Amino acid sequence: MDLDFTPGEDTFRAEARAWLAAHVPATALPSLETAEGFAAHRDWERELSGARWSVVSWPEEYGGRGASILRWLVFEEEYYAANAPGRVSQNGINLLAPTLFEHGTDEQRARILPAMASGATIWAQAWSEPEAGSDLASLRSTATRADGGWLLNGQKTWSSRAAFADRAFGLFRSDPAADRPHRGLTYLMFALDAPGVTVRPIGRLDGKPAFAELFLDDVFVPDEDIIGAPGQGWRVAMSTAGNERGLTLRSPGRFLAAADRLTALWRERADPHDTALRDRVADAVIGARAYRLFTFTNASRLAEGGDIGAESSLNKVFWSELDIRLHETALDLLGSDGELADGDDGGGWAEGYVFSLAGPIYAGTNEIQRDIIAERLLGLPKGRR
């Protein structure tokens, strides 16, 4: 048992650190949940991909470096330590790409992945519907057979990034007669500017249009934009859901960097006699370290051919709750300045706080994750939710 990096991994870290030090914008980009910020973040994705840092774990042919999971984790640590911009393309990179690698065709990969890596195409997710949240399999939007493809109808909602993104991916009911709700679903991709698509941005808690409603009225999708076989969408999508909760959505680097910034803020601002606040800062530092080491265990397991199943639910609950506690502690350290949500004097903590509040809700609510932990890891009986 060890925590050693190879000389090759150390060199990779040094290379990433040097590039980031030279290229990360000196002043923070505007919020990626605004039109102006979205464009600035898209430009940043292009710059990252130009130096092949946007998707390090992908094969070289699609713009990556063929990096191992461990190298990807190293890159993420350096990325967030450098205070680099948030990743506007994360829905595509973390959710759609793993699905394409597992279930897509060579043609789809060649057509879709390079444009995703460069930020030329930015993807939104289209899972939830007004009547299908945690119970995703009850979704009602339909895909009906048409000449050379499918016609989509219905409504999707809480579609992250959809206010400004180019394309979306999601599940549609293609066989209403299927015997179980999660059968008869098909995984499809479509353009957000296609005829028949209406995008209505939704302001999140702070009013920024971080997500949107999508109204679909006979939207044509060619056959080439189905992932996996028709009717197999649930199985295809669940492989993505595992990725989202598991290793890839929120890497430890993000929380290590946030805990470091929190510690610096505490040293600068805190009353040394306030041990209650000190304990909360310590817990954030300990939590970030725990998440890093937990992830190294998972990475070691994966490197030996193991897989992460229901354990990904532990992951998701842990980081999402750590993120909120960490940001709440920062706001308390900032005192009466904590509520300042614009400018630099709040250090971006307020925006990070608002973002963190969504964590226990998206990617499968934490209630659903706790059910999975209890049923699949502890072996408790399935009950009514």
Place this chain on the structure above:
Amino acid sequence: MRFLLDAEQTAFVRTLDQLLAAADTPAVVRAWSAGDHGPGRALWERLAGTGVFALAVPEEYDGLGPLPVELAAAFVELGRHAVPGPLAETIAVCALLRGLGDRGPAKEWLPRIASGEVLVTLAPAGSYALDADAADAVFHVVADGLALATGHGPVRASLDPARRLARPTGGEPLMSGPAVRDAVREAADWASFATAAQSLGTGLALVEQTVAYVKQRTQFGTAIGGFQAVKHQLANALLGLEFARPLLYGAAVALAGGSPGAGRDIAAAKVACGEAAYAAARTALQLHGAIGYTAEYDLSLWIGKATALRTAWGTPAECRARVLAG
């Protein structure tokens, strides 16, 4: 990097688990709590036979260590099975004797600790010694030095009935000076580390026993383990433990590598393991209901231990302060 136990370490854990599962440890604990140390000493010798204590003793003193990763894995099992006795204190005494400049005391005690022939304990400065009434040697920290007690005060009860606490008395200082001070500090770190591992195991056992209970306990015509309110409490308990575990092994790797940050890593592991085990104890108590609040029911042995270990060898507040001490 390979941050997993290897096959040999896993096999060692399995051996310990099997030995302890067959040893009826609750009966051993109850005898120990009543001052009858016979069954406990017998178990102690069998544990020594597997090499548990030799893991803290260098080869030159007939040991195998120090091997912190193996120690962590072993102490998780000792905690899971609620083994009584001065476990962390033994590891601390080994660290102390390793760290003294003088080889004399090390030669005198370490081989016999490794073999299980002697039972030793250690009291921090001005504090109680665990199981002084059972130990063959009670080391205690005095002013700048280290002494071997000649007796002990009255045995005090603990929230964990298996933990019998007494103040060491008498004894001339064996040694003093800066080397002793450093060795004492080092010993406290190892005790904290071993206590963290024991806590983690205690918490894991509490979750295991509670899962078994809620699967068979029926109310309203159904197993209570199917209720979401029950499931989520157990999921939270498991979450705490599963994220404390890598901190424990991270501290073990730091100790093995002689990392200067090992003390901070141990503090992080201690507070996480201690809090997670205590949370598991609260959950176990709540989900068992009144039977869990019953001394006669064996769950109480683990609940008491999780409570007492939380503050032993580093309170949560002390550990958190150390994590930020830089």
